[in-house]
Amino acid sequence: MTPKNQNNPSTLSIRNLTIEYQAKRGAVQAVRSIDLEIYRSEALALIGESGSGKTTIGLGIVRLLPSTAKIRTGEMIFRRYNKTDYKLEEEFDVLKLNEREMRQFRWKECAMVFQAALNAFNPVLKIKDQFGDTARAHGYLQGEALKKRAYELFDLVRLDPERVWNSYPHELSGGMRQRVLIALGLLLDPPMLILDEPTTALDILTQRNIMDVLKELRDKLRFSLVFISHDLSLAAELADRIATVYAGRIVELGNVYDTFQNPRHPYTIGLMSAVPTLTTHRDNVSSIPGSPPDLIDMPTGCKFHPRCPLAVEKCVREEPALVPTTGPDHLAACWRWMEAKQFLMPNVK
Amino acid sequence: MTPPLIELKHLTRRFQVKRNLSITAVSDVSLSISAGEIVCLVGESGCGKTTTGKMIAGLLKPSEGEILFNGQDISHLKKDEWEKYRLGVQMIHQDPYASLNPSHTIYDIVSAPLKAHRKTGSDAATRAAAIELLESVDLTPASDFLDKFPHQLSGGQRQRVSVARALTVNPKFIIADEAVSMVDVSIRISLLNTLLKLKEKNGLAVLFITHDLALAKYFAWDGRVGVMYLGKLVEVAPARQLVEAPQHPYTKVLLSAIPEADPERTRHKERIELRSMDVPSLLRLPSGCAFHPRCPYFAGEKCEKVIPQLTFFNDDSAVACHPVAEKRLLQIRN
Numbered sequence: 001m002t003p004k005n006q007n008n009p010s011t012l013s014i015r016n017l018t019i020e021y022q023a024k025r026g027a028v029q030a031v032r033s034i035d036l037e038i039y040r041s042e043a044l045a046l047i048g049e050s051g052s053g054k055t056t057i058g059l060g061i062v063r064l065l066p067s068t069a070k071i072r073t074g075e076m077i078f079r080r081y082n083k084t085d086y087k088l089e090e091e092f093d094v095l096k097l098n099e100r101e102m103r104q105f106r107w108k109e110c111a112m113v114f115q116a117a118l119n120a121f122n123p124v125l126k127i128k129d130q131f132g133d134t135a136r137a138h139g140y141l142q143g144e145a146l147k148k149r150a151y152e153l154f155d156l157v158r159l160d161p162e163r164v165w166n167s168y169p170h171e172l173s174g175g176m177r178q179r180v181l182i183a184l185g186l187l188l189d190p191p192m193l194i195l196d197e198p199t200t201a202l203d204i205l206t207q208r209n210i211m212d213v214l215k216e217l218r219d220k221l222r223f224s225l226v227f228i229s230h231d232l233s234l235a236a237e238l239a240d241r242i243a244t245v246y247a248g249r250i251v252e253l254g255n256v257y258d259t260f261q262n263p264r265h266p267y268t269i270g271l272m273s274a275v276p277t278l279t280t281h282r283d284n285v286s287s288i289p290g291s292p293p294d295l296i297d298m299p300t301g302c303k304f305h306p307r308c309p310l311a312v313e314k315c316v317r318e319e320p321a322l323v324p325t326t327g328p329d330h331l332a333a334c335w336r337w338m339e340a341k342q343f344l345m346p347n348v349k
Numbered sequence: 350m351t352p353p354l355i356e357l358k359h360l361t362r363r364f365q366v367k368r369n370l371s372i373t374a375v376s377d378v379s380l381s382i383s384a385g386e387i388v389c390l391v392g393e394s395g396c397g398k399t400t401t402g403k404m405i406a407g408l409l410k411p412s413e414g415e416i417l418f419n420g421q422d423i424s425h426l427k428k429d430e431w432e433k434y435r436l437g438v439q440m441i442h443q444d445p446y447a448s449l450n451p452s453h454t455i456y457d458i459v460s461a462p463l464k465a466h467r468k469t470g471s472d473a474a475t476r477a478a479a480i481e482l483l484e485s486v487d488l489t490p491a492s493d494f495l496d497k498f499p500h501q502l503s504g505g506q507r508q509r510v511s512v513a514r515a516l517t518v519n520p521k522f523i524i525a526d527e528a529v530s531m532v533d534v535s536i537r538i539s540l541l542n543t544l545l546k547l548k549e550k551n552g553l554a555v556l557f558i559t560h561d562l563a564l565a566k567y568f569a570w571d572g573r574v575g576v577m578y579l580g581k582l583v584e585v586a587p588a589r590q591l592v593e594a595p596q597h598p599y600t601k602v603l604l605s606a607i608p609e610a611d612p613e614r615t616r617h618k619e620r621i622e623l624r625s626m627d628v629p630s631l632l633r634l635p636s637g638c639a640f641h642p643r644c645p646y647f648a649g650e651k652c653e654k655v656i657p658q659l660t661f662f663n664d665d666s667a668v669a670c671h672p673v674a675e676k677r678l679l680q681i682r683n
Contacts, residue, residue, distance in 0.1 A: 208608075256612045272610060
């Protein structure tokens with residue numbers, strides 16, 4: 001099931017992407033020259049605390065950033081493949097699209113489901129009209145054909161089609177709304193789907209249901225999934241690869257099994273130890289000291305050094321680049337990645 | 350025997366929805382909490398855990414049942430005794446962005462209860478007390494924080510101010526309602542550790558309300574966890590026992606649904622499937638055991654017709670489930 005990265009062609013290549021927000025105090029450096037490949041039909045998790053820049057990356061991909069944001073540098077090469085023989089059909093830079101092309105790109109090539117599912121709907125439109133609007137804007141099926149397609153999607157996300165189709169958003173529970181949004185996102189069969197905090201603020205059993213639905217959808221539809229979350233266990237459950245984001249940079253990137261087995265960046269290790277799970281012993285849980293950096297007035301060198309137990313003089317002076325560690329597919333941006341696990345997780349083999 | 354610090358007896362709370370229609374948010378909950386004990390209440394949204402907390406804090410009146418504080422029913426307290434009770438029981442709210450007045454400095458916020466209840470004589474003494482309180486919640490150096498406004502603080506720091514404010518009146522009992530859910534994951538644990546430290550130092554009892562069972566296990570390591578479902582307490586047990594050997598079907602389902610931060614384990618975890626995904630409305634509660642339409646261990650007519658009572662066992666656990674109670678009673682008899 002897990003796609004092999006080497007042979008798997010990429011759907012989106014992000015190169016040197018820098019995004020800043022203008023604030024009174026100065027420029028908020030939300031995303032700082034990141035490089036990232038998103039492969040065909042893989043699930044990539046962007047993990048980090050609030051304010052790390054993970055949502056900005058997602059918004060940047062569909063170019064729905066607020067007006068105070070500016071994409072300073074970078075390119076985002078999107079590749080569309082034929083759905084049957086997987087031949088490359090088209091290749092373009094998302095940042096070079098004009099507004100009209102961009103509107104078609106969103107949803108058709110890449111759909112995004114936002115956090116807080118209720119606010120994403122128009123409260124006075126029935127679900128069927130929300131689907132109708134989207135379909136019309138993209139010159140897609142109408143009438144019975146649209147209904148048929150929507151019913152198929154509702155079945156996939158385990159909703160009762162009859163009931164949902166004629167409901168208003170407020171008549172549905174949080175978990176149902178989240179599934180309707182996922183179905184709506186998939187309406188045009190996009191090769192890429194971005195989910196921002198898909199299970200936050202949902203109850204445990206609803207979260208489980210959403211996770212199961214997402215797994216099934218990926219098996220059946222084989223789209224690339226990028227999900228943004230602060231929840232490591234969600235990543236463990238769903239992701240093929242994990243990117244840890246800190247202070248606007250990807251500080252660790254690797255296969256999910258490898259990352260959990262052998263985390264290389266002290267921040268990833270810190271996050272893993274900071275979240276108690278059902279099986280961890282109380283003594284193995286500890287917070288990361290300090291608080292996330294001010295993105296306007298950032299520390300010198302490695303941005304994690306003020307909170308890092310392994311920081312040495314070099315870390316204060318020079319920011320490490322994201323480089324291969326034990327293998328070409330497991331990258332970390334840390335001067336001391338070789339010692340990190342041994343020092344910070346002595347109890348783990 | 351000294352009575353427990355707080356004892357809930359058949360506590361019920363109804364809310365009027367329409368003229369002839371009310372919902373029972375909390376129904377027949379009995380629970381006692383001793384001095385210095387930690388109890389976590391866990392459950393999904395709408396299960397009544399916050400309503401229970403608010404009733405104990407005196408913010409809502411129970412519809413039925415009583416709350417005993419040191420053996421005394423709080424609804425019969427006289428004015429000055431009631432005031433004493435309210436001081437003894439403090440609440441920490443979920444959202445530190447909404448619970449602190451944005452136009453007051455941290456000093457104003459922490460000193461207001463000190464002044465109102467004449468805890469300190471002079472201004473100098475108030476200032477000294479405020480500094481001590483901030484330091485006790487690990488906001489150091491406290492002098493840096495006193496003259497700041499809430500917006501200058503991070504979420505975690507604000508929540509620490511809320512804790513300091515709750516401590517101004519030397520409470521015996523703290524109700525923390527989802528107190529860390531708005532705080533960044535990397536610093537949640539240090540905030541909980543501060544609460545644990547204060548509990549040790551001041552002998553506080555804490556009722557911690559959360560939806561996160563893993564967090565409940567961490568926080569109530571030596572205490573107890575209670576699980577609520579649709580207004581009812583369905584299981585209470587020592588925290589680790591509850592997570593490692595759950596008894597009530599609902600607790601089992603919850604635990605099996607939670608993902609683990611380990612890809613190997615979480616993808617091969619055994620899952621218990623519900624019979625139905627639909628959560629019944631509080632307006633039309635199922636008869637008998639409220640969980641029976643969804644229960645994977647549904648055992649027929651009794652579950653449908655008779656409301657199971659919380660049965661206590663000698664391992665400190667209590668379960669409200671017919672099949673489980675019968676099985677355990679059988680084991681005891683043999």
